[in-house]
Amino acid sequence: MKSLRHGMLLLGLLPMVAFAAGDGATLQSANIDVGNTASLQRGARLFHNYCLGCHSVEYMRYSRVAEDLGLPPELAQESLIFTDAKLGDRIEIAMPPEASADWFGKAPPDLTLTARQRGVDWVYTYLNSFYLDESSTTGVNNVVFPDVAMPHVLWPLQGWQAARFAPGEHGADHGAFEGFELVEAGQLTPGEYDDAIRDITAYMSYLAxxxxxxxxxxxxxVLAFIAVLGVLAYLLKQEYWKDVH
Ligand code: HEC
Incomplete structure (x- = not known):
């Protein structure tokens, strides 16, 4: 009964989540596998390289990540830590928050729980939705986060894409979002970029x-245990009924 009520509550929330995407953009499925340690390791390397300059993950320690991702201490030090932080430290931002708020107009938020707050599909789509926009101070805009203050930090990997919109009506700048077009290639092919942001999203889901x-x-x-128990119970039954038949 209780779970039914929870289910109804979730159904009630769905339209709000869809609405939160903004600008009529639909979210793409992140399709992540948090049980895939190799994916988490790749995501961690990318995330620590490209994101920690501005964002903290302050409810997590490097040592916990190293342990969960099966990285020995020296390798963890080498592949996860790009500041003078120690393995036992919390994952803090390299830049003081006041300074970054000055630079971007908004302080980059802590990302420990973002994958749960926003949902993994949102994070994945967000990382796939930066497009060139001359009217913005960062030179880019984002379809699921209009007027975002974050620059497109993954451009060396993705390259630059332009967005197509339907013509605006009633004085609006533009109408509904129609699609992207890659105008300058990055180091990765579009398929490889999708994999890279899928790994980053998986890592953020793990962090959350x-x-x-x-x-x-x-x-x-637990499943293996139940299977073994089932076999034993069956054998036991055979044993008991042996003399009856
Ligand atoms: C140069 C600084 C900078 C870097 C590097 C950076 N970000 Fe950001 N990020 C920002 C700022 C500033 C915001 C706040 C944007 C706003 O509120 O308009 C932000 C916002 C976000 C948000 C939205 C959070 C929310 O719930 O509102 C996500 C998700 C995010 N960043 C992910 C990433 C990821 C993943 C990376 C690495 C690939 C990254 N960022 C690298 C500056 C940065």
């Missing part, structure tokens, strides 16, 4: 809920 990887592993053990 580190227990989920362990829960998946635990789930497998």
């Amino acid at each position: 809920e580190p227990m989920q990887t362990q829960r998946q592993r635990l789930g497998l053990w």
